[in-house]
């Protein structure tokens with residue numbers, strides 16, 4: 001199901017006092033879009049950091065997170081997912097107006113029950129599928145962009161109208177419209193890409209490098225052919241415009257034959273079994289969210305260790321040796 005401009009009643013969000021919690025990547029873009037869509041009452045809640053002066057420079061009344069929450073009828077929670085649980089508990093939940101609407105731009109915290117949600121609270125997701133700069137640029141250019149919309153908790157019975165009104169004010173219901181989804185689906189697909197799809201792709205590159213290097217090929221030739229040429233980004237760019245398989249037609253016949261035959265001969269059973277396990281046992285069960293919350297509470301040392309281990313990947317060492325990406 002899609003939601004279009006014609007489904008939206010903009011007066012719903014225009015008549016609410018809106019509090020942006022966070023003025024980063026998404027926060028700034030969304031606040032500017034709402035203001036340009038005629039939402040008059042916007043307040044920003046931000047801690048004292050480098051983002052705060054930007055909110056002030058953009059002419060938004062800027063206060064602490066708790067102060068903003070106390071006034072907000074629609075609360076846009078736009079701080080990083082990994083900080084939401086703690087900030088919600090310590091600075092938000094006890095100060096919510098009765099009948100407020102929580103608006104999230106990612107499903108993670110809601111899908112995995114990281115936030116205590118008071119009974120009278122409406123909860124909706126309006127999740128642009130692009131970075132903040134894209135959300136702002138497309139709005140200004142009057143171009144559409146992909147966005148997920150969902151109702152997660154409907155205390156008022158009017159959450160869907162609110163969500164569609166917000167999506168429209170953000171410019172997300174133009175063109176093909178905003179897609180109905182859910183926090184579980186959004187977070188599930190996102191985490192699946194992060195924990196199954198991309199690790200598999202990363203492993204392909206890691207092992208490919210080892211095999212080619214083992215055959216005596218040079219680091220320069222291997223890395224430039226594999227990705228420094230930007231060939232993978234061009235392939236994915238075309239996959240999104242002409243189709244996942246149809247982009248193959250831009251390659252030589254030899255390449256088409258090699259790719260289609262090679263793909264056919266790959267038995268995906270083991271990979272699929274692994275993917276199933278990651279999706280169901282780790283992600284949708286909530287195990288990952290619990291594990292990561294604990295790790296974050298302990299200072300995220302495991303992430304640091306993983307980065308250290310990655311330094312000794314042969315592919316990383318080859319990049320360092322060639323001095324490809326000087327910091």
Ligand code: NAI
Nearest residue numbers: 022023024025026027051078079080081083105106130131
């Ligand atoms: P960001 O990293 O740009 O957020 C920065 C903001 O969070 C600043 O206002 C900063 O003051 C505040 N902040 C950071 N840590 C904090 C803490 N510990 N306590 C209080 N405030 C803190 O975040 P971004 O990328 O805008 O993400 C916000 C939400 O939007 C997330 O739910 C994310 O999943 C979602 N989202 C992000 C997209 C992206 O492209 N970055 C795309 C679509 C959704």
